[in-house]
Amino acid sequence: MAFQPDSPNNQFQFNNIYRLLITKLETKRQQSPESFSKSIYILPAINDDMEHQLEQELEQERKEHMGQRIILIPYCLAESYWIGILIEFEANEQILRAEYIDPVIGSDIIPDSLKNQITKVYPFAVLRSRDLSKHNERKFSETLTVENLLEAVKYDLFAFPADPELKIRELTEKLNSGLAKHKLHNMDQLQQEIKDLEERIQRLHQQGRQEKAEEEMELLRELQELAGLSDKINELTSSVTFSPSPHINEPFMQEPPRKPSLSTDIMHLDERTKTLSDITELLDEANAMPPCARKTTIELIIYFEQRLLEEKSPSPHAETLVSSLDKLQDQLKQEELFSENASEILHHLKLHVTSSNYALMVSRLKELLEKIRPLNVGEIQRLVLKAKKAADSIRNKDIILLVGVTGSGKSTTIQFLSGATMKEVRVETSPGKYLEHITAVGPMQNPELNYITSSPLQKSETRYIAPVTVQLKGLLGAHESGEMIFCDAPGFEDT
Template sequence: MMDNCHQSILSDYKPNRNSTEQNETISTMISSTTTDGKTFDLCEQENILTDQLEKCKVKDATHLSERIKRTYQRIDSYIREDRIEEAEQERKYLNELEQTQILHEQVVFQKSNRYQKNTLVENNRSDLKNLRDDLTDMPCCAEKMTMELLVYFHQRLLDEFIFLETSDSVIQKLGELKTQIQNEELFSEEIRTYFDDLNRNIYNEDCSSAVNMLNNILRKIRPLHLQEIQRLIEKMEKTAELIRNKDIVLLIGVTGCGKSTTVQFLAGAKMKETKVATVPGRFLDHIEMCEPIENPGLIHITTSPYCRSETRYVMPVTVPLQDIFGPDETGELIFCDTPGFGDTSGPEVDIANSAGVLEALKNCKSVKILALSSYKSSGDRGQGIQKLAQILVKMIDHIEDRLKSIMYAFTNYKLTTDIHAILHDLKNFKVNNDLVLRSDKSFVALLTDMINKTEHGAEIINPIGGDPKSLIAKVRSLDGIENPAKVFQFSFSESTQSTISNQIHRYKTNITSAVKRKNLDLLLYNLRNFKILKNLIKQNFIEDSYNDSIRSVNEKIDEYSKEINKDFDRCLISHDGFKEEDILKYKYFHNYIQQIQKLKDYLGSN
């Protein structure tokens, strides 16, 4: 047993990440100026880190934590053996390791911060381009005025030259927007709150918050971004041509389950574990590809440590089997990465996903399914697995007849996890005690298939140390689903369905308001978008709502015509005849009838 003296010595060797001495050392390494008076930039800090790693004889910075742990254990052992001189040497080495780890975390944070800033700039440029494209041919309305203000603040964020330079000019534009929203009968208490916050943002010159607040207003007056859906579907149509008449493997799973990482792994990419800094000293574990990227199909497959989808449309990656099994193999597999179904990226992605993926699959020769379930979304009673099963059941008609086409794989699980036992537990303790689940024959059949296929071991994906051969061989042996157009079906999430309903209500309100104010440009704009949405989603309730609006517009135009004709007849028999105001009214009506011909594609020939 150690005496009190040794216990005191041991406490001196405990790693202290917040010690003044260590922080001052690291601060000196990072912040001190070079001989020409310039501070160390990121590149120079990385060079210092490389030198420190070499000095500490550590090959990879990711091994620092383990090396520190082992060094502390050696110090502990030396002190217990009363080998104080060796313990002192290890203490010095431990200090070097800890200083190096702090420097490594500083470098990681700065690299992450720089990447996030670059990503933010690119996103701002992309948003600005889309805003300008969407504003083309848009009539004056609250939506347009909001988007024009968004253009202004995005330009400010990008330091672009802009005409509006004073906050007074922006406040004036904001007042005009508020009036326009009121005129279109769209104002609410929630929008009032947004305007209050927006005024504060402008006063504080907080352009980023102003963009967020304007987007909140835009979502209220335009719940569904139709142009974004069209952009996503257009991209899907391009990728659909790449898989036309092809046998494909479709990856299915919720957002964050690792579909993109799995595609990279199956395509033979070398993977590494990294850390992405969120704030100084706080990191998220992340797995990414090592460069160089040999398969060109992987260039556009991106991943993120955050629980959000980086994939916004179907992305096929062709994997030549000789790259996996050797030169004697022939043929290929086409793995298709997809957005998460019921995606967190918003209703636009959900709609484009449902409509676009279905359209892409219609022209495939056959489809195999690789269904992924992640430990991160599994829940304490298998909710993630249950959600995956429900996605598959909704997607594949008569799924109980297609089970030979489905392979299950599991991500972010420890290799020792007994997936088979988890599935058994889900069936025995949840499904069997839930009348609704138990009566869903398709769901029960799929869950039973999961249990059967994991009886002799589940496919737990290990991107860094694993080998894709086993999983690829199993996927290769699956039967493909032929005539996919007759088998696959997609439905929207409840939140997306609610957003669609809100947008339909907004179209109807806008159309009624445009007819009332005889604003034909705004009427045409809303009818056109309503018709696009109707043709895009193809749901009966949208068709019925659209037809109701068309009928209402025709009735209002007819009422207006009858009113003018009645006034005209009155003037004909009146002793006073036609007054100047009557003539102006008829001229306006004549022009109105001419302009209304623009609507004949929507309202009919009458």
């Protein structure tokens, strides 16, 4: 039991911590206004024994205040035992962080009754424990709770920084890392993931699957933090005149509208052609094997790649896709291929199966395929066949072999020397990041150039020795005769 605040002594303690928090907050704000720039509201001290008091105070606060703000809540768990709660909101009422700060050493378990009251008002809030100043004795918890709440505000990650440009870069790196972790390519996909996840959590609550809902809320919390980073980057960018370093491509520098160009159309066509080729190879592989986990994985990859290309393919209900994933899980277990990593991938796939993020589904399925098919025998056979064909074409001939590290420009150089039309194109390499890339455009007069692929990334595209025979009269005029053979090779370091 906590204690009843009705007695004069206890009522004084409740009023005292509330007034102390207000007084110290004002003092801190005057001393360091830049660290306390957001609107901060302090709720009356909450007694754990008073049923629904926290829930009622949160409801009242939501009616009175909106937008970007922080609320501080002194909370009495038992006699002379205080903890602090901090909840920070973004402008769109999304919770950026919800922190439970216990100042007593060895006691950091969040009571279920407390969490339940918060989630009744904010269903998608995830209350996380945060360690600041602690002591063995409960009698010091009142003073420490006041100090900890003010410290938590002071060191708010999102307080307006002294160096906005540096902060933008720091937040951008953190955002890009978070997007990559969750296999997301842009903010539109992030917002869709948040929406899908919220709907899924609601369904889990309705089905009484509270433990599963808690797991999903942890993921939701991470995605909401990424959305908060995006909002803060945009806020800082609009507040300063920002000139990005030439070595840093900021993802939130808005790209001016661009009209479709021949070069970008060709880039998209190349990607489409490559994907269609991948689908054909996967179909051949799937058709040659009996039912198994690998075959089911490949069939799912083919389906989502076809959807990604907007190819006509059956559109099964979500239940059918979920059934396919359940079937895959059973096959992995039967074949003793089910691991913690496979479980995490399948969980992610089931979470997003109803979304239209086909690129994410393909990425995660290919990741799973690599785990259960460490050696791609079919790919090795195809590469050996192509290498033998290339060897036959250059046997007993003089060649010019280009070698170098991946990304040094071997393939691009061969395209240029072979007479291809070259153009500088702008390529999106990651969410909002662009790179100027020189590549061949237009129809290739030399069919062998179709096997030479250049990439704007430090990633090898060449898988085997690929010769390109150039007739000199086609480049230098009819008075020239003879030929030159340029050979492209896989790059060093990643092949």
